[in-house]
Amino acid sequence: NAGVTQTPKFRVLKTGQSMTLLCAQDMNHEYMYWYRQDPGMGLRLIHYSVGEGTTAKGEVPDGYNVSRLKKQNFLLGLESAAPSQTSVYFCASSTLTGLAEPLSYEQYFGPGTRLTVT
Amino acid sequence: QKEVEQDPGPLSVPEGAIVSLNCTYSNSAFQYFMWYRQYSRKGPELLMYTYSSGNKEDGRFTAQVDKSSKYISLFIRDSQPSDSATYLCAKGRGTSYGKLTFGQGTILTVHP
Helix, strand or coil: CCCCECCCCCCEECCCCEEEEEEEEEECCCCEEEEECCCCCCEEEEEEEEEECEEEEEECCCCEEEEEECCCCEEEECCCCCCCHEEEEEEEEEEECCCCCCCCCEECCCCCCEECCC | CCCCCEECCCCCECCCCCCCEEEEEEECCCEEEEEEECCCCCCCCEEEEEEEECCCEEEEEEEEEEECEEEEEEEECCCCHHHEEEEEEEEEECCCCEEEEEEECHHHHHHH
8 A cells, every 4th residue: 555656756847848747546535636845835735636537726726737537646737847836746635534524634645746947 | 814824943842842833824714624744855744633623632742723712733742853844734624625725834853
């Protein structure tokens, strides 16, 4: 049981290049998320998915696209990388912890991808 | 004003001390709170979560919520050097598909 895995671990891009970050989870979780973490900013939600084939925007979605073709995978794409996208990217997945109110979700994170855009 | 505010520290304490980590939040329409621990260059690890109306204890860790002052706390008893990490508080709402809003994180160092 690997939990949440991310590929690649590190990447350096030139401005204008594109790339895709892959997230995979083996916990059969319905919900998946992409965050970026920057110094002094905490974790900020980029996009999320509530199920296979569905995605939605988070707090900072500009410049990113996502796809969830399979329940276990969530891809984050950068079509034209910019230096402002230099960050550490984390994928997470979650499941509902119960049906009693208040509803809550346990969210588990991957190890992260360090991206530098020059 | 950020929805979740957390003093970034850094906080440095001697081994064995009781550590108090705190966050404030500005929107009361949130029903549960989480604490994550993040070691350097690693992903956040879920420590514990509490509902807005209660406290929770797990070993050396106690999470506490004060709704009247919109204040959440994590206490670490008998702190160890292995507790040295960044601690992130987060809040969630039951109707929001598990989306969390995070504080900036507090850097904690426990020295022997």
